[in-house]
Every structure is written in structure tokens, then in C-alpha cells.
Amino acid sequence: MTWETVIGLETHVELATRTKIFCSCTTEFGGAPNTHCCPVCMGMPGTLPVLNEKVVELAVTAGLALNCAIAPVSRFDRKNYFYPDLPKAYQISQLYLPIARDGAVDIGGGKTIRIHELHMEEDAGKLVHDPWLDQTLTDYNRCGVPLIEIVTEPDFRSAEEVIAYLEKLKETLQYLGVSDCKMQEGSLRCDVNLSVRPVGSAELGTRTEMKNLNSFKAISRAIAYEARRQIELLEEGKRVVQETRRWDENKDATYAMRSKENAQDYRYFPDPDLPGVELSGAYLEHLKASLPELAEHKRARYQADWGLPAYDTEMITSQKTLAEFFEALVALGTDPKQGANWIMGQVLGQLSAHGLEAKDMKLTPATLARLIALVKEGRLNRNTAVKVFEAVFVTDGDVDAYVKEHGLEQVSDAGLVETVVEQVLAANEKSVADLKAGKEKAFGFLVGQVMRQLKGQASPAVVNQVLRDKLG
Amino acid sequence: MELFELTALELGEKLRSGEVTREEAVEAARARIRAAQPANNAFVTVTEAPAPAAEGAASPLAGVPMAYKDNICTRGVRTTCASKILGDFTPCYDATVVERLAAAGAVSLGKLNMDEFAMGSTSETSCFGAVKNPWDLTRAAGGSSGGAAAAVAAGEVWYAIGSDTGGSIRQPAAYCSVTGMKPTYGTVSRYGLIAYASSLDQMGPIARSAADCAAVLDVMMGKDARDSTSLDVPAGGLLASLTGDLRGKKIGLPADCFGDGLDGEVRSAVLAAAEVLKARGATVEEFALPVMEYVVPAYYIIACAEASSNLSRFDGVKYGWRAEGYEDLGELYTRTRTQGFGTEVKRRILLGTFVLSSGYYDAYYKKALQTKAVIKAAFDRAFEQYDLLLTPVAPTTAPKLGESLTDPLKMYLSDIYTVSVNLAGLPALSMPCGFDSKGLPIGAQLIGPALGDAAVLNAAYGFQLDTDYHRQSPKGGDEV
Amino acid sequence: MKITEEMVDYISQLSRLQLPQEEKTAMTAQLEGIVAYMDVLNRLDTSGVEPVSHIFPLKNVTRSDEVVPSGDREELLANGPAVKDGAFLVPKTVE
Structure with missing residues (x-):
């Protein structure tokens, strides 16, 4: 049987704002752990989020450039789960009313990838393993950095298409000034949803989600590995389990994350701390007009x-x-x-x-x-x-x-060049004879001699002309 | 009259005139706290009085000792929500209201006891033990701002700042014969209030009189850039606007708040209050408000859903108490939360998790948000006809300690007259309007339309010009 | 709506709570009573009613993208039950 790979992407892009999405801490990359933090982004009790206006502007700009319909009304929802990189134990994101929907990206070769939605959310912190203690340290510097998540329809059929899309996306977002898209700093990250099905089948197979893909190379290899793994399972008469899998760069393989982490019931609900975002036609027109x-x-x-x-x-x-x-x-x-x-x-x-x-x-x-x-x-x-x-x-x-x-100005004084040419011709009679005998190479030698005398500052055109004239 | 029997404004006047010094006021309060605390357990933390505020604090309450409910963040002073899980959490920031009051010369003497995370109607779920009602120490002070109401009733402070999610200022005020106001949602910044249910929480004053409440609100209210739900409306001027004149005002009595389940003595006292308002020129009329049937379930679904999310951050990682004996991250979370939260808090977290969980969201949470819309519309219609509504605050007077905790549903149902106000975002005030045959205080609730805070305060002010329930102290003073 | 112990287990797991058996039995019964009472809402016809999350129609409450210096790390970490190297310490999360 021939198989077809079906892929959808969820791409997280860090926005190029100066401050975090819900507080005024810097988004600058790096810094000692927990030095780009305040009570709000550390989830301290009693603190409240206030939306950064630039985040809306950049998200809408991206949405427009990806040919999305911009939602006249959008809202933030809470996605609830426990993990130490998420200090509030909920991520402020958008589920019910994302800011943009139904876009399309032309990736060349006559192929278009449909965008399902684009929404705003906050990034989580970073967990660092301390090998000495065999425990984990929490760094909340990235916590609250604004992200957009761009979700495609399952329109990809190969790793090449995925890479073409990501390159296009990256180029577009960089041009828009929406993001620097530095994969090595995590400002563009990808989750890959992949399933396989017999060619010709209209139904989608069971998909797995692969996380932790931080380079184009990793994405290509993970896709190849996971497609092969699923095909082998199906050919052996086994079934694919819907699960989240982690790509291990070193082992060149994906492996299932613990089922506990797979138990997902995020209990999304509208965030009562954040009023909605309503965009006027004038605002959208203004952004459209100022798209670079x-x-x-x-x-x-x-x-x-x-x-x-x-x-x-x-x-x-x-x-x-x-x-x-x-x-x-x-x-x-x-x-x-x-x-x-x-x-x-x-x-x-x-x-x-x-x-x-x-x-x-x-x-x-x-x-x-x-x-x-x-x-x-x-x-x-x-x-x-x-x-x-x-x-x-x-x-x-x-x-x-x-x-x-440095006295580098070129000698364009034909008189000076003429004097030098005469000296060179007089000193290199053999070359002149060679040249007259048809050895064109000798001409180059003579030019070189003239240039040498003039310390390379003569105009080659002038030197050529004067030489030709003198040689008749 | 003893100092502690004065209203906050009266004390403020004496401080301004120099008749009483700031030190004398603080010492009087501290003496009262020393005497009353062992009996009523109103305080969780008593602090040294802060240094005097900058000269020129213009508030008529400058220098008046007060205290905060212990779910309001105070920089450098532990803030516990009366929960084991917060341990000795000491914020490195002040709530906006704390900043504003401090700038106006408020003298904070500490933090007040409450139901754990403001979840309860009796202030018995505190990890520091129950608050006792100064009028009868075998009875509950009400909740969740029970410490605030008890402290004011016992003369330990002249006013207190509480929070009200479903009646938590108004109901204890009623049980303790003091005046408490929940202002219009969004008029007081929630920044620094440890959230129970963000869409319903609102801070407000508990004091002896409506005029005191107006003076405190003049300082507390106003747009805050740190709270996105705070309203950009003019603040201040409430105290100056009080006249007590109710001529031409129409007051509605929702019949559905005077029916089954309401104690007869409470009903009589509230209806008598209506007569006082009438004598001041208001017309009073009964009308039907059938949505009352739906307010308690809608309230508990929304409040618990938000609470389940708001309280997830208490996980033993960043602040507060951490359990011992865990083997891995999952156990750290589960042990800390299981041992750190009390039963009522856990019940509400579970309930809230249930109504948001996959498969039940539409049937419960979404339904509750739709019901909220229906309730708001019903109140909007009522306020097309009436300037104010008058209802009881609670179906009964203060219950015996321990009585309410046995049946959570029964306790939830006792919030029926107060929760609708939070769902609709309205201003409402609880004022003393009598005593039952056991000598226990009864409160009446005045509800105004959104941003009608001044009208609510004015009606209560008028009522208090003609009555002296609010000037009575438990058992004649000293023996709290 | 019947609330089972399995459902209580499930929502307990989501909430990171673990009730001892006795408490679980009691809680199941209480939740069942409360949820049954909440079903009163089914009597109210809300078809076509837009759910209301924010009671007042606020919109576009934003701040400008200007950096304010971050907090003092020692202060921000001061309440941590376990702190090392300027960070909170938790049992290892990496497999």
C-alpha cells in the first residue's frame, strides 16, 4: 500500500514588543534567572493583567499579511493546567474568539496552506535542570512574553512543504517587524500534527502531536521518523495512538510523553480580568495601509x-x-x-x-x-x-x-600615465616584441608593470588606452 | 461618649481640631483590640501603627485607625486569606486601595479574620479559628468579612476594608449591626485583592455609618491602570453629596425577597425600615422579581468556576506553605493543596472544576453566564421603575457557631438576597435596622442601579438621620 | 445529574487534590446535592441569550509598550518555600 502523510502545524511566534503581554517587564532575551520579572508575571496573588496594545497591533498585522479575517471582537480565555513553568497555573490565551481566522499562505509550486486561526497568548517560563541536586529550577524571564500561535489546516503532504511554509512565514513576519523569528532563541517554535493514510483515502488517520521542534532540520527529521513509525505500525496491523510525542534530537526519534501529561482537560473559560478587544474598521484600514x-x-x-x-x-x-x-x-x-x-x-x-x-x-x-x-x-x-x-x-x-x-586616489592624469608607459616600454623590449609577434599575454604583463609603477592607483582603462596608443 | 463609640468622621473631626491626638486614637484602638481579640478573634495580625502619612492628607478620615481584611495585599505585612496554604506570605506590593488610603492618612492596625479565601458565610472556615459575633459570642459574625464587621462593631477600629463576592461585606455587617457597602463593580480597583471570583469581587468599607462609608469610598474609588476592569468614571464627592433627602424617590420591594424562608422578625424590621424611608419622602412599592429563584445556582457556578482557576496558583512552588514528604512534582502539588486548603475551599474548587470540565461547560458554566444576562436584564427593568430596591440582607439573624457548616447547600441558600447584586455588578449597602427578640442585629439592604452608589448612600444616610440602630454598641461597650 | 466517585476522582486529579475515601464519599454526596439544586437553571429558558462574562461592556483596555524596570529578585523570591540560585526549586520535571 502507498501511504500519504498529512501534516498540520501549530507555530508559536514571539512578538517583537519591548514589554511583556500583560505587564511592563522587558522581553529582552537572556538575563539572569528571574530578573525580568514582577509580581504580575510571577503570578503573585492579587495581581492583574493589563494588555499591551502593541501585541494587538502585531497580531493583527500578522493576521492581515496571512490573509486572515480579523475578528471584530476577540477575547482572552484561561487555559488551566499545572506546571512549574506556568506560575498562575493558567495560561492566558484565546480559544473561543481568536483575533484572526481563515487565512491562506501561498508556499509556491501552486500550493496554498490554509490558516485555521491565529491567536494571542502568553509564553511560559523556562525550567532548568540542576544536575547536582537532581531538581528543577524555575526561570520566569520568558513568562508573559507575547506570542501568536498560528494554526494551519492539515494541508501539508511532505516535510518539504512544511519547510517552505515556515520559510515563507519567517520571511513574512520578519518583514512585518512582527517577530525576529530566531529559532535558536525560541522565538519561532513548531508543533507538528501528523497522521498517515492510504493514498486516495479521504478520511484522516489518527494523529500524533510532536513537540520540541526547534530547527528546520529537527522538523524534517521528526516528520520522516514519525511518518515511518506510523506506517510501520499500520502495516503491522497495529494502530496509532493519539498522543503527544517528544522529539529527541540526540536519539533521532520521537517518544511518547507520559500519559499523565496527555490527560488534557484545560477547562478554558473567558478570563474575567481582561475585557475584550474590539477593532474598528478604521483601525484595520490604518494597519492595512501601513503594512510594509x-x-x-x-x-x-x-x-x-x-x-x-x-x-x-x-x-x-x-x-x-x-x-x-x-x-x-x-x-x-x-x-x-x-x-x-x-x-x-x-x-x-x-x-x-x-x-x-x-x-x-x-x-x-x-x-x-x-x-x-x-x-x-x-x-x-x-x-x-x-x-x-x-x-x-x-x-x-x-x-x-x-x-x-592614505593617498589612494586613482591617477587619471593621462600625461603622467604616458611618461610611465614610455619608461615601461623602453625597459621591456622583449615583451613588446612578443606582443607584436601575436602573444597577447604580453599586453597584460605590460599593464601590470605600469600599474606597479603607479602603485595600483591608475585607472586600468586609461592605462589600457595609453598603451594601445603607444604600441600603435 | 467613649472614643470607640464615635463614627470615623466624628473621630476624624476631633483629630483635625486637635481635641484628640493621633496617638490617643491609636492607643484607644489598641486597648480595645487587646480587650476584644481574645473573645471575638477578629484580627489575624495586629501591626504597629504606621508612621503618620504625609502632612496635608486632605481626607476627613486622616489619622483614623482602621484595618484590612486579610485577603488584601499589604506590603511587608503577611497576607494569609486565613488559609494554611498561604503560610506567612508577605507581599512585596500594596493593593491599590491600600496605597490610596495610606496616602489619605489611614492608620492601619492590622489584618482581619475571614472565611478561608473569602469562601463562607460565617467566618468559621478560617485556619485561625472562627470569628465570634460581638453581640453574642456563641454566634457567627457572618462572612466572609466577619473579622471586619466584628472589629468595627466591637470598637476596635473605626472602619475596615472588606471584600464582597456574594454578600461578604453586607451580610456580616447585618449580623454585627454595622454599615457595609459593596460599590458598583469596577469602581474600586481589585489590584492587590487576592481573587476569589474575579468577575464578582469588589472591595468596600464597613463602618458605623453610611456617611463613614461614603468618606472611605471617596478615597478608594477611581480608575486604576493596574486593573483592566476598573471603570473610568468620576470618583469622589460621595460624602459631600449626602443630604438624606428622599423626596420623589421610588423604592421597590421585590416580593420574591420577602417570601418563604425569611424569618418573620427580619421581615418586620425591614418593612419598618421601608416606613422610615417613606417618612423621608420616598414612595415604596412591592413588585415581582422572579429571577431570584435562579440567582444562587448561577452565582455558585460562576464563583466556583473562577475560584477553581484563581486558586490554582497556590501550589507550594512560589509562595506560601509547602507540604512535606513528596516524591515528585505531582505529589508536591497534590499534598500541598490537599493539606493546605480547608474543606469548604476544596468543595468549591471541585465544584468549579466540574462546571468547567469537558462535557459540562455548556450545561453549567455557559448556562450560568446566560442566566447572569437574564438577571442583569431583570434588574435593568426594575431600575427603569425604581430608584432603589430595599430587601433583607439575610434570611435570619446570626446563626449559632457550627450550625451552618454541616449543610453546605443550606449555607449557600442563605446568600440569596445578596448574590444577585454581585452578578449584576450593582452597588448595595447593608444598614442596621433593628434587633430580633434575642437581641441580635438585623440588616436591611439598599440596592442601586449601576453607578448609583451615591443614591444608595444617600438613602442610608437619610435612614440613619432618623434612627439610631447604627449607634448602638454590643452590651453597652467595654465588656465586648 | 448523578455525581459518581469516579467523577470526583477525575475533577480531584484536575484540581491536584486527593480526598481520603471518607471525605470523598461525603464530598460526592454533597456535590450531588448541590449540582441537583443547580439544575434549577434548566427551568429558565435561555435560548438565544448571549452569555455575559463581563457585566459592563468595557473594551480595548490596554497599556503602551513601555518598559518599567522589573522587580527586585530577592523580594520576588522571598516567599518561596525552596529557592536556589535566584530561582524556585521543584522536584525534577525533565524525564
């Missing part, structure tokens, strides 16, 4: 308006900051293709050499635009320009000052 241009639109535009090759547009839009840098560069008068080349070559190279992220880069578009202009004007040759770039990259130094200080 997404990567796919930028790519299309770069190709159509500036004739950039697809490869270049992919590279440049791979990070929103790079794309913005690029657009600023072009706006300063830089030729788009020239700008793209510099970004793909030198900018990305320097970022990686310094272990920096594009968003942390100090270099301004104006600095690079100036450098490119100097090359274009023939005042700096390209190799020198690359050296200047490397020198000014980290601190966004002054290009003109650097060039002047």
Missing part, C-alpha cells in the same frame, strides 16, 4: 524595474535590512546592478567576516554610495575601493577622508 512591502513584492519589483536577476533579488531580500539598505543605495543614485553586486559581494562578506547580522551593521547606504560613485567617476579603482570598503565597514568611516589620508 513584503519580500516577494520587492523581488518582483527589483526584477521588473531594475532588471536584476532572480538570484540577486533572492539574496538581497533574504533579510529585510539588506533590502532596505539596497533601496536606500539606489535612491542615492547608485546603479541597481552595481549596488546589488556590492551588497552580495562585499557587504555580505564583511558581515560574515565580522560575525554580524545585517540589522547590527553600522555602515550607511550613503557611505557605500559614495564609494561606488568614486569608482564610477574613475577616481578609485575597484580593487582599491574594496580595500577602502573593508576599512570603513565596521565604523562607517568617512570614505573621502580615508582615501585622502
